[in-house]
Amino acid sequence: MANRYIANTPAEQREMLHTVGAASVEDLLVKIPPKARLSRPLALPPALAEADLVRHLRQLASSNADADRFACFQGGGSYDHYVPSPINHLISRGEFFTAYTPYQPEASQGTLRTIYEYQTMIAELTGMDVANASIYDGASSLAEAALMAHSTTERTEIVLARGVNPLYRRVVATYCDGPGIKLRDVPAPDGVLDEDAAKKLVGKKTAALVVQSPNFYGCLEDIAAAAEIAHAAGALLVVVADPVNLGVLEAPGRLGADIVVGEGQGLGVPVSFGGPNLGVFAAKNALVRRMPGRLVGATVDLDGARGFVLTLQTREQHIRRAKATSNICTNVALCALMATIYMATLGKQGLQRVGELSTAKAHYAAEQLTKVPGVSLRFATPFFKEFTLRLPKSPTTVVAKLARKRILPGLPLKTYDRTLADSLLVAVTEQRTREEIDAYAAALGEAVK
Amino acid sequence: MANVPADLKYTREHEWAKRDGDRVRVGITHFAQEQLGDVVFVELPKVGAKVTAHQAFGVVESVKAVSDLFAPISGEVLEVNSELPQKPETVNKDPYGKGWMILVKPSNAGELDQLLSAKQYEEFVAQGAH
Numbered sequence: 205m206a207n208r209y210i211a212n213t214p215a216e217q218r219e220m221l222h223t224v225g226a227a228s229v230e231d232l233l234v235k236i237p238p239k240a241r242l243s244r245p246l247a248l249p250p251a252l253a254e255a256d257l258v259r260h261l262r263q264l265a266s267s268n269a270d271a272d273r274f275a276c277f278q279g280g281g282s283y284d285h286y287v288p289s290p291i292n293h294l295i296s297r298g299e300f301f302t303a304y305t306p307y308q309p310e311a312s313q314g315t316l317r318t319i320y321e322y323q324t325m326i327a328e329l330t331g332m333d334v335a336n337a338s339i340y341d342g343a344s345s346l347a348e349a350a351l352m353a354h355s356t357t358e359r360t361e362i363v364l365a366r367g368v369n370p371l372y373r374r375v376v377a378t379y380c381d382g383p384g385i386k387l388r389d390v391p392a393p394d395g396v397l398d399e400d401a402a403k404k405l406v407g408k409k410t411a412a413l414v415v416q417s418p419n420f421y422g423c424l425e426d427i428a429a430a431a432e433i434a435h436a437a438g439a440l441l442v443v444v445a446d447p448v449n450l451g452v453l454e455a456p457g458r459l460g461a462d463i464v465v466g467e468g469q470g471l472g473v474p475v476s477f478g479g480p481n482l483g484v485f486a487a488k489n490a491l492v493r494r495m496p497g498r499l500v501g502a503t504v505d506l507d508g509a510r511g512f513v514l515t516l517q518t519r520e521q522h523i524r525r526a527k528a529t530s531n532i533c534t535n536v537a538l539c540a541l542m543a544t545i546y547m548a549t550l551g552k553q554g555l556q557r558v559g560e561l562s563t564a565k566a567h568y569a570a571e572q573l574t575k576v577p578g579v580s581l582r583f584a585t586p587f588f589k590e591f592t593l594r595l596p597k598s599p600t601t602v603v604a605k606l607a608r609k610r611i612l613p614g615l616p617l618k619t620y621d622r623t624l625a626d627s628l629l630v631a632v633t634e635q636r637t638r639e640e641i642d643a644y645a646a647a648l649g650e651a652v653k
Numbered sequence: 654m655a656n657v658p659a660d661l662k663y664t665r666e667h668e669w670a671k672r673d674g675d676r677v678r679v680g681i682t683h684f685a686q687e688q689l690g691d692v693v694f695v696e697l698p699k700v701g702a703k704v705t706a707h708q709a710f711g712v713v714e715s716v717k718a719v720s721d722l723f724a725p726i727s728g729e730v731l732e733v734n735s736e737l738p739q740k741p742e743t744v745n746k747d748p749y750g751k752g753w754m755i756l757v758k759p760s761n762a763g764e765l766d767q768l769l770s771a772k773q774y775e776e777f778v779a780q781g782a783h
Contacts, residue, residue, distance in 0.1 A: 523719060527712075527721075
């Protein structure tokens with residue numbers, strides 16, 4: 205077979221060329237100046253047979269340190285929670301798997317229904333009135349929340365707690381550059397929001413105060429106190445939350461959040477080396493007209509039968525053009541579907557159990573790891589499933605050493621915060637066993653000796 | 654023919670303006686609400702906001718369409734009809750009365766004279782322009 209991976213045959217190619225009046229494929233490229241073209245064939249090895257190719261790719265993949273073969277204590281926004289097997293079976297159905305955001309949405313009642321259920325469950329978990337069909341990832345959700353706060357309040361500053369994931373902050377900065385929204389930082393000397401500093405920074409110009417809880421360092425923030433600071437100045441409170449934790453932790457909506465965003469990857473979406481992810485976005489009903497993204501609503505048809513529709517589309521750019529609330533008019537439908545199946549499979553108790561196990565194991569891990577001489581908790585504040593360790597040796601070196609023992613010990617924080625060059629961020633999910641945690645502690649003991 | 658009160662001034666975007674002492678009340682015309690169909694949402698500016706003649710000051714959304722609301726005159730918003738967000742259908746029921754939208758303190762009252770008279774607006778509508 206001449207073209208193993210090209211869909212058309214040489215005969216079909218000749219026919220197409222004949223139709224457009226070209227003698228060869230070369231003929232189609234004559235307008236490109238010769239000096240801009242490569243004059244020799246690409247330096248590619250000869251094509252492999254399918255079986256050889258699969259073997260080759262497997263071999264390449266095996267040099268990755270993946271969460272299946274390594275004990276993964278890495279987090280920082282992406283977590284190794286268990287992905288129940290119904291997820292892959294159900295999403296692989298053709299009706300779901302091939303679907304992009306439906307352009308003729310009402311013809312896809314099944315897709316709309318799953319999105320509606322996703323929205324409902326996210327709204328319940330976050331304690332908000334309404335959730336959208338999802339956007340790209342936690343970072344883009346937060347950036348959209350910043351824009352939404354800006355347009356709702358007509359104020360020009362966003363105040364971010366230092367504990368917000370630094371990668372999210374960079375995306376927020378990019379989004380806010382165009383509209384000229386100014387970002388201000390509240391320090392977190394003890395791992396959590398410095399409330400006195402926040403009170404000084406949050407004022408008449410503040411569109412929103414943003415806190416993440418548990419924050420990037422793993423520490424639990426006082427959301428109610430942050431809400432008070434924001435609302436006293438007439439600003440909105442945006443909370444970044446991991447929905448997996450909300451089976452145990454109080455819904456941010458009940459603590460005063462106006463917008464709740466976050467990374468939903470932990471809800472049944474594999475870590476996949478950092479994506480695709482799931483951008484969770486939920487808000488109070490009063491803000492629904494300013495929300496980004498797609499919204500599915502339930503209604504009845506002429507015969508009174510229940511059906512699902514895309515609703516409030518006048519917010520969106522295919523109708524409102526330049527005045528749309530957002531330039532995102534898609535969602536990560538397949539990841540949202542995974543989350544829907546995850547939440548439905550686990551149920552209320554299951555999700556609670558995941559949270560309880562994760563936090564119990566994280567606390568056991570913190571106890572064992574800090575028994576290693578020279579290793580201590582970086583912050584004294586309560587944490588949930590992730591915590592920051594201070595190490596007596598370079599965290600990067602420790603990671604390299606432990607990787608040889610098939611342990612991914614966590615995320616060195618140096619690249620995120622220079623003041624934390626001695627710190628390692630450790631995440632523990634329900635998947636980690638006592639044996640893995642004990643082995644980690646033993647290996648850490650040797651590595652920092 | 655459409656309901657076009659003689660004492661009002663009109664825009665080609667189908668807003669009306671009514672002098673009320675040194676202030677000007679603004680809404681959309683009977684013809685506009687008829688064309689829109691059932692109004693489901695009205696977004697108005699905040700009190701104190703500045704509006705500019707021929708520029709958008711808000712949004713009206715019906716089951717059929719979403720349209721910008723254009724200011725007939727420039728000035729400062731003194732009052733907005735706070736009933737409309739809860740009862741947008743008032744725009745359909747009483748476009749020249751309870752369905753008013755904003756009350757403006759004009760920065761240049763002369764602008765009012767440049768608007769269409771009732772007769773001109775009627776002709777404009779009759780020509781099929783919308």
